[in-house]
Amino acid sequence: MRIGEFAKRTGASERSLRYYEEQGLLNPTRTPSGYRVYAESDVDVVRHVRMLLDAGLNTAFIREVLPCMVDTGDGLAPGCPELLPHLTRERDRMTMAIDGLATARTLLDEVIAATPPDNAAYEEWVARQAG
Template sequence: MRIGELAKRTGVSERSLRYYEEQGLLSPTRTPAGYRVYAGSDVDVVRHVRMLLAAGLNTAFIREVLPCMVDTGDGLAPGCPELLPHLRKERDRITVAIDGLASARTLLDGVIAATPPDNTEYDRWAASRAS
């Protein structure tokens, strides 16, 4: 199938599919005219890539683990036990990022809460700066 058909069947843009190819996640064959031709199994590959991207993994990591991932019918699972430490490390990285964002949100909540309900405080501050 050509790129437009794969895009239609997976709901992924043609641009994303070309990016996946650049990242080594897809390997279509080429016609003599240079058109990409995808196998039927590439539909599953794209779905797996999307699932792993949604899980917070980057394409370089996905390229490494994708060959060892197994579709259980309920999701993906590592088919190689040696992947588990790497997946746990990625989960820990995501946890640190979540904690950082939660801290940033708390600080921003404090800034928002400290904002006066009207512009009186700002007007006084602006007037003092103008003097």
């Protein structure tokens, strides 16, 4: 099927499909005139790619793990045991990023809480700080 029909079937934009191809996640065949032709099996590939993107993985990592992922019917699971440490490491990286964002949010909450509620109070506060 051509890219327009394939985009409708997968729910992915044509731009996304071209990007997935550029990243080595899809490999459609080409007609002699250069049109992309997608196989029926590519529908599942796009579905899997989108699941892994939604899980926060980048396309380079997805390109590495996609061949070993198995569709369980309820989601994806590593079909190769050696993937587990890589997935765990990626989850740990995400956890560190989440913790960093939580700390930043707490600091921002403190800044917001310390901000006077209106302009007059703010000007009074600035005057007191200036001494």
